[in-house]
Amino acid sequence: MTSNADGTRTMTDAPGLLTDFLSFSLADARPVADRAGGECAHGVRYQWLGAGLLQFEPEAKPVASVVVSAGVHGDETAPIELVSRMVADIACGALPLACRLLVVLGNIGAMRAACRYLDDDLNRLFCGAHARLHGGSEKARAATLEAATARFFAQAAPADAAPRWHIDMHTAIRASVFEQFALLPHTGRAPADAMLEWLARARIAAILLHTAAGTTYTQFTAQTYEAMACTLELGKVRPFGQNDLSHFDAADRAVRSLVANVASGSATPMPRVFTVVDQITKRTDAFELALASDVPNFTVLAKGQEVARDGDYRYIVTRGDERIVFPNPSVKPGLRAGLIVVETTAETLARTPRGS
Template identity: 60%
Template sequence: MTSNVEAAVPAMLADFLAYTLSGARPGPAEALGACAEGVSYAWLDEGVIELTPAARSGRHAMPVVLVSAGIHGDETAPLELVSRMIADIARGEVPLACELCIVLGNVAAMCAGNRYLDDDLNRLFCGRHAQLTQSREAPRARALEAAAARLFERAGGERERWHIDMHTAIRASVFERFALLPYTGAALSREMFAWLADAQIEAVLLHTAKGNTYTHFTAESFGAKACTLELGKVRPFGENDLSRYAGVDDAVRALVSGRARADAAPMPRVFTVIGQITKHTDAFELLMADDVANFTPFAKGTVLARDANYCYAVTHAEERIVFPNRTVKPGLRAGLTVVETTAETLAGLAR
């Protein structure tokens, strides 16, 4: 790579994360442009950029891909991965074979070093932001819905739609890299599971009810193949070992570049949600250590939580806890319980 090509990369694309965190906003002349291999870019909003390949022929068959990170402001590793991929596309090191929208989610929370400012942004999609008009996260949820709509509605009815939403977990996990698939009632996609296997995802969690996450919004509203990825544990900027997520990074790059998958990788284990622990009042007790890992198993009869007139006890031979959090606001989820359903899920995947 020659130095003059390096110099041609716009500063905004050379480090999109740093550019966004600096509060910079491009003027009209800088918001649109082109970089290596004729890829065009358009800055749409704070932390939101679209990248479009030069080739016009075959565009109608090109997939459209949304890659989001930082929906929680303290989840930094995916932000660093995405910013690095943008730079590599801009330098021509990653060919682009899709229409790509990159979203850096809760920028205000990133700058504050917090998960969110007023409300969990990933509970405000599917229009729920309209119920919390005073929340500083509500306008951002509305803007990110609009960014997804712009991308997917422009694609028409036949083109493949993908949404990869990358997170890191608050706590450690029995499976360091796991995925969550939103529930829409549609058949599960074998192609999605194969992609997750290529990404070295160890476990998949299947929701059984509709939610208000970003991936629920894109899957239900636009039929996107959507997944939420949990990659390791929350760490400050600059303290992430990105090599631990090389499989995910490579799979995302393969998706946006149209690169064929390698030999079939082992499928992840699958777990299905069978219960939710809800914090109803401030008297709520979560009866486990604060550092218990996601997917920790508990035997039948174990009491996991109590509240004023509520008790959650394990009713299956084994249930595992995911996302336990005693500090959520009353009325919110304080944990999910799941059981393993690997064999029946993989056997029933749509061809």
């Protein structure tokens, strides 16, 4: 490995890019010019697109275009390790590839620093939101990821001819009543049947439906490129090397079955479905959350309970079926400090226009 003037390092051992994509990325390495792309097992072509970005093309005609991302929050390490292991298995032929695949390790600077983000929450900076910032590490990274994703889908078949997917894997800061759950971005339609079935095979216990467009990575791919997109919350945040990856087997198998275009998992009950009915926003630094610091996601709230206050603002529970998800008083003013959700009945879901 040799050092470059810009501080990055060039790998003279190009296979390290594929055999340990995580270590390669954390080392701020880049392959030598003639080894940034090539062919690996089963005629699969690969191309390094920049830090934390790899694109794969199968030898046969692809059945879909899939983005698999992890590490949009740098301390959510288990999915990052799973993605790196998946890259190695594609490279050696242990995992067949049937789709066009973009692999994304999101916030590499925060991964190195073992923190959620350095300056701004990267998962609030998509759909052009980064343009409103005046600086910071995540501003540039969001623009880079948007551009790479745009190029990837620009080369894809139309969404009505070949499916487009985006699986963005995370782990949660706190415990949850439903340990593994999914969030689906707002598209104005009910989730596609294919997505619901895939989440069931992944053993996802609950689905959270957004009712307004946000600025997350999956919102960007869903609204701009018609991708079937989901954010997976797969367990608790832990440092690199301290994850029991067997705990993530069901989700890992489901992602691998998606990229290999093979059936995976037996029939399982459909996840329970919840809908966002309100958002608690931190307006000022005087914000207070009237909940225990370790309250789990999806905790049921009591009718009449005061959940948050911020100056003259109060959030009082008005229904008997409200639950809190992602309570976090430590966010910056102007950002979400919690979501209020209620369970969605099967009848309500059935009346909503279906996705493609």
